[in-house]
Amino acid sequence: MGASTAVLVIVMASYLATAEDVNVQCQRYDPLYKELMSREAKNTIPVDGKDEALNVTINLTLLKITSLNLRTGDAVLDTWVHYEWEDSRLAWDPSDYKGITVMNLPHSNIWTPDIVPYRGHTVVTDVPAVVFNSGLVYYIPPTIIKTRCDVSNYTTDGTVTCSLKIGSWTYNGNILDVQNKGPEIDVSEYYHDNQWDITEHSMQRRVHHYDCCPEPYPAITASVTLKAKRHGLLGWSLFH
Ligand SMILES: *[C@@H]1O[C@H](CO)[C@@H](O)[C@H](O)[C@H]1NC(C)=O
Numbered sequence: 351m352g353a354s355t356a357v358l359v360i361v362m363a364s365y366l367a368t369a370e371d372v373n374v375q376c377q378r379y380d381p382l383y384k385e386l387m388s389r390e391a392k393n394t395i396p397v398d399g400k401d402e403a404l405n406v407t408i409n410l411t412l413l414k415i416t417s418l419n420l421r422t423g424d425a426v427l428d429t430w431v432h433y434e435w436e437d438s439r440l441a442w443d444p445s446d447y448k449g450i451t452v453m454n455l456p457h458s459n460i461w462t463p464d465i466v467p468y469r470g471h472t473v474v475t476d477v478p479a480v481v482f483n484s485g486l487v488y489y490i491p492p493t494i495i496k497t498r499c500d501v502s503n504y505t506t507d508g509t510v511t512c513s514l515k516i517g518s519w520t521y522n523g524n525i526l527d528v529q530n531k532g533p534e535i536d537v538s539e540y541y542h543d544n545q546w547d548i549t550e551h552s553m554q555r556r557v558h559h560y561d562c563c564p565e566p567y568p569a570i571t572a573s574v575t576l577k578a579k580r581h582g583l584l585g586w587s588l589f590h
């Protein structure tokens with residue numbers, strides 16, 4: 351290696367180091383990210399010492415009935431499940447972090463609730479959680495729900511009812527409480543096809559007690575009733 355090449359390498363190396371430092375300083379979200387990750391808010395449920403359950407509030411947006419088998423009731427629903435809760439470990443003062451009030455974090459880096467359907471199963475798209483500086487967390491994964499609907503009334507009145515009961519898989523209601531955001535499933539984004547009308551779409555919270563255990567087990571039942579548009583008029587049920 352000639353002397354001039356060596357000088358060039360050294361010059362380049364110092365140039366790169368400087369560029370990297372500048373880059374780090376300019377990163378808007380990195381200092382806050384480092385701070386939040388150092389708080390170890392990942393593996394345990396955010397309940398404080400006051401004996402109060404963590405509320406996880408749920409809102410369900412129904413986008414589409416992707417498939418529905420009118421013989422078995424097996425259905426695939428396209429949804430967004432909106433979860434929100436408070437994790438005070440993730441709160442910060444915006445004035446310490448360039449005025450940042452909202453931060454997106456990989457959901458695997460924070461605690462998220464283990465809320466699942468009791469029957470059926472889901473395919474959840476991997477999206478970040480949105481954390482506000484108050485510690486409020488929004489987590490809204492697009493979710494494909496496979497479930498079984500009640501088709502027993504289809505031949506008589508053209509209706510099919512799909513009910514989905516969801517709750518925490520491992521926490522009882524004294525630790526994690528599920529709340530519904532409102533009394534209805536959100537259908538504002540529903541893809542209206544020419545086969546079904548939605549005649550009812552409710553969300554209800556019920557608390558179950560089992561013989562085994564004194565603890566309450568709260569769950570949300572989301573229920574949607576579909577009515578075939580052409581049922582009766584064209585003898586729809588004969589052809590399906
Ligand atoms: C959880 O929600 C219920 C019903 O809205 C409310 O009464 C309770 O105070 C909430 N608990 C906490 C810890 O915020």
Ligand SMILES: *[C@@H]1O[C@H](CO)[C@@H](O)[C@H](O)[C@H]1NC(C)=O
Nearest residue numbers: 500501502503509510511575
């Ligand atoms: C089926 O229809 C009967 C009679 O109208 C009603 O009582 C029952 O709740 C319906 N079942 C479902 C699953 O909608």
Ligand SMILES: *[C@@H]1O[C@H](CO)[C@@H](O)[C@H](O)[C@H]1NC(C)=O
Nearest residue numbers: 409410411531532533536538
């Ligand atoms: C549920 O979510 C939808 C879509 O974000 C929203 O329009 C609706 O107001 C929410 N429901 C409640 C009760 O907040």
